[in-house]
Amino acid sequence: MDLAPLITERVCRVTGGARVALHEPCFKGNEWAYVKECIDTGWVSSVGSYVDRFERDLAEVTGAKHAVVVSNGTSGLQIALQVSGVQPGDEVIIPALSFVATANAVMHCGAHPHFADSDAATLGLCPAALADYLPTILEQRAGVSVNRHTGRRIAAIVPMHTFGHPVDMPALMDVANRFGIVVVEDAAESLGSLIDGRHTGTHGRCAMLSFNGNKIVTTGGGGAIVTDDTQLAKHAKHLTTTAKQPHKWAFFHDEVGYNYRMPNLNAALGCAQLEQLEGFVAAKRELATRYTAAFADLPGVVLFTERAGTRANYWLQTLILDRAVAGQRDAILAHTNDAGQMTRPVWELLTQLPMYSACPAMETPVAKDLALRIINLPSGPQLVTGIA
Ligand SMILES: Cc1ncc(COP(=O)(O)O)c(C=O)c1O
The missing domain is CATH 3.90.1150.10 (Aspartate Aminotransferase, domain 1)
Incomplete structure (x- = not known):
């Protein structure tokens, strides 16, 4: 046929x-009013009330304690990995079936992607396949899970919720906990997707969301890191805003930071979109x-x-x-x-x-x-x- x-x-x-x-994209709510307000008041750039509000609104919608908005999902995933402890030379397990940004973000940390298979029932990482595979490559060295073939630490697992269909997170968390590996979720595609009523992106240590123009909610370009971990959220905010210590006039930076901020203009669009x-x-x-x-x-x-x-x-x-x-x-x-x-x-x-x-x-x-x-x-x- x-x-x-x-x-x-x-x-x-x-x-x-x-x-x-x-x-x-679908702009039928308060988008124009909120963006116009930014222009009318001059608050168009990297600080402003919509940045703060979008972070609060995202935390409320996802049920995470904190949200840190950033310039895009790729930069968000890079920082989510870094603040979760991924270091240059580490390995990070990610699905072979994903958008290229998942792997790129790992490389931007100086780490190496290690590809895993999918689950036909979810289209995302397969916890059962991972549970079978990890013992064949892992050895514990001083309490650290190391890939015995490469000698590199396996520092994180990144499940990605493909096209908004949730990975079996309870099963994946079980596997990750068994091997003591941190989970950072690539929830770029899954804002609004739930597992037993709990938002995707709130099962692992932290998660990244994307608000690219093609996503369910868009800020034009943008992303966020969501987490329950207050220290991690603070560190993510610090790193993505040039690692500047707060002060009225002094410019003192205490780490190599990034300018990964989301402008107020984009956050205004995000607030209006999130309402819908x-x-x-x-x-x-x-x-x-x-x-x-x-x-x-x-x-x-x-x-x-x-x-x-x-x-x-x-x-x-x-x-x-x-x-x-x-x-x-x-x-x-x-x-x-x-x-x-x-x-x-x-x-x-x-x-x-x-x-x-x-x-x-x-x-x-x-x-x-x-x-x-x-x-x-x-x-x-x-x-x-x-x-x-
Ligand atoms: C699975 C996945 N990961 C990462 C990204 C990167 O997000 P962004 O385009 O906001 O950088 C996207 C979307 O573009 C995505 O679909």
């Missing part, structure tokens, strides 16, 4: 058929229901849906092709895009990228299989009118 025209027809049925991007988060999540969940219904009669494809006990934000709607029809993926991508319906495959596995191909990795059969069978569909909340 030639699936491409059948899939295009069903996508058009759900989206209305007009040309549509993969994920467009529940509406966005509701719209995207309704969109998932509509895609599921539209594809119900089509053999060979299924919309990926949330696991029991979780609430996914359905950031990007995800169609999974049966193995038997995976060879049609590129034809489906071409047909839908030609019809103005923007779809895309999942990222190339990080283990396939030239700068990461020599990094340590476990076998990744599930990630390899998923990488051939995922197609993301148009996902903007405005595709469901009346909710967002």
Whole structure:
């Protein structure tokens, strides 16, 4: 069966058929009023009341004690890793199936990514595979978990909640605790996603959120570190604001800091967007229901849906092709895009990228299989009118 025209027809049925991007931002709330206020008052740069408010609002929405807003998710993950103790020369376990920024942030710390396999049930890091793998590579040296093949410390594990579908965090935390390894969550895609009512990003030591233009809530560009650890939050704020000791006029910096601040203008946009988060999540969940219904009669494809006990934000709607029809993926991508319906495959596995191909990795059969069978569909909340 030639699936491409059948899939295009069903996508058009759900989206209305007009040309549509993969994920467009939706500005229907107080965005203009808050941004205008910044311009009217002159508070457009790296300090201002919206920066403080956005941090408070993010803490409230996620249930984390603290949020530190930053210039983007990549810089946020780098700092989250650094303040969690990752040092140059360490190794950090990350999924092979992730956006390149997860690995880049590890490298920006001077550390090395070590790639792990995915769980087909969540699309994220597989706790069971990790539990089997770690004893085969780890040895304890002076109470530290070291990769016996490279001699490097395994300093952190970074689960990533793919397209807003939560990793099995209770199981992952179990594995990490068993081996005494810190967990830092890449929650770039999962604002609004919950596990048993608890927000993703609040299970590990700390987490990063992204507010890039394509995310469920955008600040244009931006990110945040969320954590319950007060000292860690203070250190993250200090490092991301040039490590300047507070003083009325003196410029004394006590570490090599970064200018990773989020400007007040962007935070203003974020505050207005965050007010609408529940509406966005509701719209995207309704969109998932509509895609599921539209594809119900089509053999060979299924919309990926949330696991029991979780609430996914359905950031990007995800169609999974049966193995038997995976060879049609590129034809489906071409047909839908030609019809103005923007779809895309999942990222190339990080283990396939030239700068990461020599990094340590476990076998990744599930990630390899998923990488051939995922197609993301148009996902903007405005595709469901009346909710967002
Ligand atoms: C999984 C993942 N990690 C990291 C990032 C990096 O975030 P940013 O683009 O805000 O730097 C993104 C998004 O872009 C992402 O999807």
